[in-house]
Amino acid sequence: MTNTASEGQPERKRGSGARVVYESLRDEILDLSLAPGSPIDEVQLAERFSMSRTPIREALVRLAGEGLVETLPNRSTMVSNIDFLNLHTFFDAITLMYRVTTRLAAQNHVVTDLDIIRGHQAEFAAAVAAQDALAMIATNRAFHAAIAEAGRNPYYTALFLRLLDEGRRLLRLYYQSFQDQLPREFVDEHEAMIAAIAERDLDRSDRLARAHADQIVRQIQQFLARDTRQDIAL
Amino acid sequence: MTNTASEGQPERKRGSGARVVYESLRDEILDLSLAPGSPIDEVQLAERFSMSRTPIREALVRLAGEGLVETLPNRSTMVSNIDFLNLHTFFDAITLMYRVTTRLAAQNHVVTDLDIIRGHQAEFAAAVAAQDALAMIATNRAFHAAIAEAGRNPYYTALFLRLLDEGRRLLRLYYQSFQDQLPREFVDEHEAMIAAIAERDLDRSDRLARAHADQIVRQIQQFLARDTRQDIAL
DNA sequence: TGCATTCTATTTGTCGACAGGATACTTGAC
């Protein structure tokens, strides 16, 4: 059956072709649906989205600009690998962004910002309670994105979002490891950060953000360094 | 005469089309050869570079990804405006990147890094002596880029380079204002930073970077706030 | 004369097709 494309297609609008492909591929890469290192075939994508190669290529160029795919000249583009050897630079950068955005949020937020932040925090708490790993990742990102927005510095916000997205692949690995016993601390830490921001306590916001980042980094590092060898008597 | 394209053209290599256009447009935007807000016509560029619209569009997509052009759907793309109202966020971010990269360079550099850094510093000093504004901007960027490279954190390096490039448009305005009396302090500050990095003095590197950033920010703010009204007796 | 509407023209978004390279496979020689 190959005629599925010819009938039920919802008639995409004119300028939306590349965006749909971009967002779809982006989600699949960050959710590890597309494995790091796997090649990407343009004609295959063109068939799948039932459109020409032109918008596909535009989406790939955008993804390459964000480092999510790597394109070798005259050869197939592939999903970027996770650079485990240089993870410490990633942790260093994202820790700094946690701190800076939270500090700036304490300084520059307006009241409506707090409502938005609290809303995302409620959704995050619900996701933790429901033990929904994917929802936890999404709502956690939204929570910190809202804090960064309240900080009112687009440069920090953009870098932070990029780092959070790149970390999404790590978090996906991480959360998969313990779907049952979920980190309740994160919810409490978020609450403390909200309180510090609301009181416009810059230094406390900074400290809490740093502790939060350290907590996450430590957990992921423990996960990566875990020893799964079984103690078998020989 | 329209046959200029058919004869003297240096026969571009296969994969290089979009890169040439990207780099050319990027330089022209950052040098203010293309005024902020001016529209960009694809067919015009296609004629100018004597190639199809496809590589032109790819270059524009990349530039849009870096925020150097803004593309309105179904309408012409235009050179991004300089956001003078939010300059303080730019200054805040670039100051932090000055500090972080210099501090990390003091921590992580190897001896060959210092040679490279000193080489760029020599070129910068020569440009200052020659009162060549464009060369000053270029060599100054290379100097700080080398420091960032020595810091070994690609996330910081990438953001810093983006900020330096975006600042290139400001610096272009700034340096144009006093081609004669050039800021000799910058050369001395660079030397002090090199010394602190070489001695692996993290805190001193940080302080010097911050002072250097403050110096530049102050100069640009003074330039932007200058009062050019003439005192005419009425 | 001013405003709304229709028509036109320019420009973008998308498409199908072709050619240049690169990889993989086949064939031949040592």
Added chain:
DNA sequence: GTCAAGTATCCTGTCGACAAATAGAATGCA
């Protein structure tokens, strides 16, 4: 049997063309 050269096939980079959408001009109406 192994290595090298030639060949075939696949995929990307580029091209010219068409269609949708918007902006501007022209026209009609109050």
